[in-house]
Amino acid sequence: MSSINLTHSEAIQRSQLLRVHNYSFAIDITGESTFPSKTTVHFEVLEAGSTFIDLLAQDVHHVSIDGVDITETAVPRKDGVYDHTAGIQLNDLTVGEHELVVKATCEYSHTGQGLHRFVDPVDSEVYFYTQFETADAKRVFACFDQPDLKATYDIVVQAPSHWKVVTNAPQLVKADGEKAVFSSRIDYPLSTYLVAICAGDFAVVSDLWSGKLTHHPETPADQPTELEIPLGIYCRKSLAEHLDADTIFRETKQGFDFYHEHFGMAYPFGKYDQLFVPDFNAGAMENAGAVTFRDEYVFTSKNTRYAYERRCDTILHEMAHMWFGDLVTMKWWDDLWLNESFATWGAAISQAEATEYETAWVTFANVEKSWAYQQDQLPSTHPISTDASDIETVEQNFDGITYAKGASVLKQLQAYVGRDAFFAGVRKHFAEHAYGNATFDDLLSALEESSGRDLSHWANQWLKTTGINELACEFEVVDGVYSSFAITQSGATPGAGELRTHRTCVGLYSLIDGVVTRTHSIEVDVDSARTEIPELIGVAAADLVLPNDFDLTYCQMKLDTGSLAFAVKHIDKIADPMARTLCWSAAWEMTRNGEMRARDFIALVARGARFETEIAVLQRILSQATQARKMFADPTWVEETGAQLLLNALLDGARTAEPSSDIQLAFVQELGRNLVDSGESTDAQAPEVTAIQLFKDIVAGAPSLEGLDADNDLRWNALISLAAVDKSFEVEKEIGILSEHDPSSQGKAFAERARAAVNTATNKARVFTELTEHGKELSNTIFRAKMAGLTGFARPELLEQLNERYFEMVLPMWKSFTSEIAQDAIAGLFPRWNISDSTVDRAQRFLDQEDLPGGVRRLISEAQADVIRAVRNRRIDAGACSE
Template identity: 40%
Template sequence: MPGTNIKQVEATERSAIIKVASYAIDLDLTTGAENFRVKTTVKFAGLKPGATTYIDCVGARVISAKLNGADFDPRFDGETIYLPALAAENILEIEHDGVYSNSGEGLHRFVDPADDEVYLYTQFETGDARRMYACFDQPDQKATFAISTITPDHWEIISNYAIESTKDLGSKKKFTQFATSQVISTYVTAIVAGAYTSVHDEYKGEKTIPLGIYARKSFFKHVDAANIIEVTKQGFAYFEKTFGLAYPFGKYDQIAVAEYNWGAMENVGCVTFHEDVLIFRSKVTERNYVSRATTIHHEMAHMWFGDLVTMQWWNDLWLNESFAEWASYQSVSESTKYTEAWTEFNSLRKNWAYRVDQLTTTHPIATEMEDLDAVRTNFDGISYAKGASVLQQLVAHVGRDNFITGLRRYFAKHAFGNTTLKDLIDQLEAASGRDLTPWVATWLRTAGVNTLRPVIALNGDTYASLSIKQEVPTMPVGSTELRPHRLHVGLFDIQGSKLVRRTSVELDVAGALTEVTAFAGQKCADLVLINDKDQSYAKLRFDERSIATMKSHLGSLDDSLARGLIWASLWDSCRDGELSATDYIAIALPALKNESDISIVSATLGQIDTALWAYAHPSHRAALRLQVATAIESFLDVAESGSDHQLQFAKGFANTAITPAQLERIKAILGGSITGLTIDAELRWFLFICGVKHGVFGPADIEKELALDKTAHGKQYGAMAYAQIPTKDAKAKAFSSITTDDLSNTIHSFKCRGFNDPLHTEILSDFVDQYFDVLLKVWETKGYEIAETTATLLFPSWVISEATVKKAQHWLDVTGKDASHSLRRTILESRDAMVRALKAQAADQ
């Protein structure tokens, strides 16, 4: 039975019956706070006249349904409209009442508490266009779109294409007609509407592209348009030159929207961003600017890869996301001032891939997607960061010039069409002259991450031999995969107080053991770094001499990307239980004191926190917490006034504070005790909530803070703060609200984050059974985004014990044995993380 979880086989069967030509979508957004009215007119061919099929439609009720001028009974079940026998050419007219969302799916409605203005935005990936208009909601059914709206007359209305005409309807309403689109997929159509404020510019390249930046009226004062526009123009110039094809659409608007589940979405010409990704209402470090730049370029890359040329089905989701991820870091590092962007990728994004790729739920980059339920779970570190790393490896494998030539041919041949992986590989093979079948088979069709270790034989103080040992992945169990790697191996020497690269040699690594012949007879280095320059995807390990060098000189290594690789390897060794949490912290803290790259500092502080609460043996935790808090406080005290490091260490200190004096100091910092540290809205809430979780502040204090920040952000942090109160009663209220109340997606997620804090393990242990008891009910009664967030963020991650693992396993084996793939995967991955934590704690004991 078709529904919101459409299966690939159903989509294939439907595409054998129909081919869509066009949609006309007429929206009335003035019909109330709960529902909107929409009339959809679809013109499509019936490839098998006389056959029947269905159209996707989620809403409250169908008002009328006509096929080729004749009324019919739609047999509407809330998700699907069933069609009568089709003609060779068809005109379908559906009028229905849609339902506004507060979960970030479909057409989301938000009321700004600052001024009571209403804001709407759409989010349609993967299959939620049906939540706004009736459609054949699958990526291969591309069509043209003509969208119109009726709205309050003071609203801004933004869609994929420019406004063609407007008309005053009286009664403070207006009609807006947008220009008819080119051929695009349903999931990249969009409407954004409300009292938005905007700034405009244009990019003049191969053609002139109008640019717009939009944000809520009350939030617009925080927009730093100059930087956003500069980065946007740099992206257009880079991609036009690299892809050999001008931006294929018309205008290019970027809109900051409230209550967004994702970082951003590549709607054609109408890119929506999580507000806090695009706009900073308080001081942030350069890491946030790098992240914003890569997100801007990521969505822009999708205009070519995803929007212009679109996957046939979601099996090739990774191609969309991996390509955009790779292209964004490449373009940002080569076209903007953020030349060290790949360091941020290695420190934050690639670590995500390594973590996901070592779970029992790991999967190949290119994998079958049976249905949309499976697709939703694969917006993960494998589809994004591992795929981008593997594309980086493919570039090294075929050569950059050949890779770009293949891409250009691919875009030119398949513009406005749908493709599969084979279509791209065909063009890369033609450009490079290489048979990529073996490469695709091992890198894209198998799962897991290999480990690379140096094997060194010395002749005095020179290398008799230096080889690279490749180990098979630990997951999936039974893997025998040894992959080909095109990579660099670097030798680094201590020179005075610095650690400096002596040389770096590129070679092909294959099989279980590969000798680096270029190093035979060379003087032994202080540090050997496999995968120097980060061209491949593998876990890295080090010899004893290199480990000793890292302990003394990691912070003084003169290359941020090389340092990032080493930091990532240290963290991975800790997660694997090869390096105890105690030893990891002992290495990390001295190196962190001298670490200049703020992305590495940010990532490492987060990893130290996880090491403390998940990987340290409980008997060591108190001493380690004091060691960490004392060290970070000392880093804060010597940080340059007003610097990124001062801000990051202030947050790190507040998060790790443990002694009464340190907790009192949080109060002092909130009062402005540190010169150069501006206590703006975001930092104030961060410091305050750190105090709340320790019991330093209570409900009366939370109310005072809410009175100071009567914004959407203030409401979010207030919800989080109440859930952070370290009492059984506060936790019970939060748990009940999270699992039963009709909360917006953002308030819900902030409550989850406040509830589940490692400092409150003793209290949280009382909620383990309740969590497993309520899972199925939440999944049945809430939308996917809210349900998935509940399952993920409420999992008793900090009640780390064999008993919790057994309860998770019992749920998987008994209670939830027939649960959806998405829910079971969430519990499987959370269970895996806890098993890993127990292993690491044993290693730390």
């Protein structure tokens, strides 16, 4: 039996053996490194037998069941120390009701898992928050830590009396001098991973959402119509002046308006608190009624509209989880995709229809789809509905398949069955499984009933297979009109080459009065290798043909030769933002696939980026151009031409953009990621010299570009860039000056990133050693900052010394780091700086070892695949040049 890495089979056995009624647990968080935890569990045994309860603690002092002390037999020890990997043993349980009591000492976390403790460097205030997904509730209280054993909870927290303590339910406070006991009762069934505790002297803003639930045929009769939900927003006191609560409340209310109109069930958890917390690993976590967000979403410096759009997306994503995930929860983690895909889809559609971000689906097409396509081409790709044999495997599946491909397929399913039928099926699913657990088969059954269609074949096509189909248009033109027209579909790759049923739209566009405009569109179902479209025969031939207009389906959209040439020449004239981003996306995917030279994509971005009006798309294509330069373009061309081509384009974009605009900021931010060493240049007009001077001015607080605000973030990022590329830059002196101006935790992370960015062999070796051998001593935020500084601007020759050391440290890091940090370290430190066959071969020798942990094997194979792609694309780029 394994408590630390629970298997699906073990979870099934426990759920067959028992039912959990209630957890009552108490913790005291007034200490600095550990805390006492006492748990009382009331549960019922359905079949006589033995099992275990999970607890990851420093030590376990007492275990009793029904008043009988079983500590000696229940607590496994190794060399006298509690062995948490096996859990607390519960042997020879009899059928009936039982009371279990466990007393233990647990440890605070500094890696964002379990109960995280943070001291704010600005004012020394202490803050706590919990993060329990996937299975880290056991770091705080003894529990059967799996999603289908829901229970109610009584939570008692002892803390300083002037603090706020937030859980999933309202608090009853009993003060006793400087300390107080905060008690709450969660009186609805909830999975352990959704329980939350946050504590500290937070700044708080309150509001109230008042609205109506739209009743549908699927809405249960007991659902109210008039609703009120108390709203709270929490953040550290040192961030309170930057908290734009009005915006967050507005978007929160818009989300509740949309979901109550379409979901048919009232928000089920009473109050709705949103807490912005430090050192958070993910974007946010959907704890019922107490959602936690990374507090980088409290913007302390100027950000583009895209950053606010992504924050709104996260707010609505977590809110969608209140219904899909919290109210109705998966039985096991093999249906994780249902939670995350549904929330990703729900955030996009609600954003597009209920908020100011009306082009959210454009962002989705450019960001989420790109993530999905990249993930689906890795050797680790997996079906959307996939294996979740144990927790370690599950933690690897929080990826582009689970989130982005799954959401794309849900969007496709909505197009396939129709919007009304889709929402009706979702409402039926909520009504039938409220406060319980369900599977995808349950949802599919509801959708089949609402749509009147057998969806089993569709589900097998899309959810049980891997890879991407390519859709392309084939046609003949006679006398200016189409004489034949068809869509072709390739077999999905990588995978078994399946064909799928696609609901797609063919869009025809032509240049009319200087604007590329849609002239025709037709929706079709594509379910074979070739689908004729007779409706387009006789229609005037277009300049641009899109096989997946409106981005309805999940596919690689292959442009015909004429359409690609036209899009490259006229991309700035395509009026519709969705059509334009589909052309950008098609060009990028062709570049990644080696069908378009990296230098040609860079040239396209250099020419067309400053005409892009969608800030999300602009930031994405600039980032892609940087990736193409670093990974896919021939290094000789980059050194001779490419680096300056991109630098000039970014400089021109920054100079010509409207002062103080998001576009100006986007170009400056990307410019900082493209600085090169100017030590050999004596030309004052060289783009790298000009850029370095601009960044020195930014660090000094006096940027030469009109309207550019030299706030903390911009100054820190400029400092980091200069630390990496300018040998004359006094890094420590400038860090000291800026740290005095910005003593925040974010400023400290920036400072560590800057120190790690200094490009000397000695410094790179020092930082690598600190990360790999002493990483456990660092917080997750500082670890990631140092790692980004180590690799972000490094000259490859300075990192060659680390090639072999990396592979020596992989398994020690996997064994000693927490799961989040281990995954980040192994992926982030892989020697991608050495794009060569030797790196591929060295990774393969590592993978050839027997008995590698599955998570390690996946991370190394993914990184190896990135290098294989880069090696191939560099050769394509160089070979095309020599022909």
